[in-house]
Amino acid sequence: MTMTRFESIGVYLPEQEVTTRELIDSMDTEPMFDLEKLTGVKSRRWRAPHEDCHSLALEAIERCLVNSRYEADEIDVIICTSITRFKDGLKFVLEPCLSSYLKKRLGMREDALNFDITNACAGMFTGVHVLDQMIKSGVVRNGLIVSGECITPISETALKEINNPVDEQFASLTVGDSGAAVLMDQSPSDDEGVEFLELLTLSQFSDFCYGMPSDKNPGVAMYTKAMEIHATVIQRLPQTLGHFAEKYQVSGADFAHVIPHQTSERAIRSALALCSESLGDIPNICVSLDRYGNTSSTSHFVVLNDHIQQGHIQPGQRILMLVLASGIVLGVASVRIGNLTGAH
Template sequence: MGVKLPAQRLTTKDLMSKTSHRTRIQLERLTGIHERHVVGPGETSFTLATGAARDCLSHSRHQASDIEMLISTSISRSKGRSSQSFEPPLSLYLKQAIGAAQATSFDLSNACAGMLTGVFILQNLISHGEISCGMVVSGEYISHLSWNAARQIRSLFSKQLASLTLGDAGAAVLLERAPRGSGIDVIGFTTLAEHSRLCLAFPSSVGPGAQMYTKARTLQRVAIEDTAPLVAETIREAGIDLADIDYMIPHQTSARAIRAGTDAFVQRLGARPKHVVINIEEYGNTSSTTLFVALYKCLQEQKIRKHDRVMLLALASGIEIGIAIFTIDNLADSYGHAH
């Protein structure tokens, strides 16, 4: 795994001080977010993704030339601060930048579940012997949504409230066949398209970038109701109990929502994972990279150890729910030595 974070940080207090209207919203108390990383001059989706891919390779025994498939999964695809690259796809620029020119590459978009969707695709190809090594990479420059929301938001009930929780980050993960007794136990996705209009984004009318409208309370309620039975189904397929999960890493929306969701799982399943990771305080919601930024931090701090069982729980607009359960092997040995 690899991560690239912008050096610049923006506190919630500073962000809310720049709103055009006096909102009286206590955003840090509401969400648990103290600060987030935001891009500075010269930083884009491309630079974040490239930095994460290089960091990933630095922790790996592989060279860039070993990568047979590279999947770029970010929502944002900026090479310049106000332009998006769709054709040629960002994945083409990424593989050239890191020296994986021979790899098959393509862009994939599945909202905040993008990176886990890429892992799902590579896991299937590797398990069927189609490839032996692949990379999923994402660079999310989405803080422009926050700035545009700050110009327009007026109250706690604004549909742009969720935009104020966003941060920028790049993440990458390299996949290969795991030794017996480790690796991915189960991974799968469910789409609940009837809720697709709970979160919509458009080009901004007030500044560069985009603006996003979310029915946040409804989205949270629906997500909790629909995710709990899917978690039950997934752990049953893996042949384990929720209490066998050492670390559950959910999509980082707000601390309050994560705790409410965990309580719903516990009530339904009668068991609790040993640890639930909440790192939103210092990163905010970094969209498709959020699960892997959290996992990376746990590895760097040597909280997650060899043989630990981890559950990644992606929740994306659509609604898209993705769950992966895997057992840590030698991955843990490459991190945390400088901590």
């Protein structure tokens, strides 16, 4: 069966940069650890007052379409995978859905499909999985997946509420705002495309991370049991990757790069080091969280775009996408990159 491919991508990053040091200096309670050293996050992008999930997503789509051969009225479906749903400031809007708003703003055809999916930080690759099957089954010819993550409001809540050195809101200080979009269609050759993609949810650990309205202040908060998540992933990731490696007859040596979800550089490298027995030699690990932080559901495409722009990732290279998310979600995707042009 012919593969689908990433026909074009677009990433938008707000102009304002905020350093980890600036955040820590603004707090009454400092962590009992060096947050920057532990996570590798030195700075992140922060939304402007006029920006929200809708505008971040729209900016990313516009950059994606600049790189695409398709016009907006030629797209058959738009899928929004944002965790956050802020519009007009900090108003959290569930209906009408974000994809409906974007479809109208872009001038897409009336008969084009639109829907939203949320799956924590695995959202965009959940959208990729669904769209991949829609294209292969002939339901649509192409489609657009987009996420506008206006997620720094959880940082603002954390700055107000953290009151002990091991508070569960410290992970909220690692996030950054962004928008990412990817347009997919049927691959014209075997030289580029999504070779395989699988996601596994370990729902018994869903209580390790919650996003909800704060019970202390107006706004949204995230409570994360970071140590428990790390221990669970460390324990299960090697076996999970080993299963996928055996199923698809691949090893680390078959890939030029691995792009993991961007949480903590120390955690990423330690987890992948443990996977060497089941996966073999680990390829070059692509990390951009030192400058952008954890951009949640957009992270793989922010990193892909960044490393294409820097010339590290070249057309024809095979990339292992390592999907990790609260839930807990573990997954892998093998993607052979075509002639993409990074744009942000």
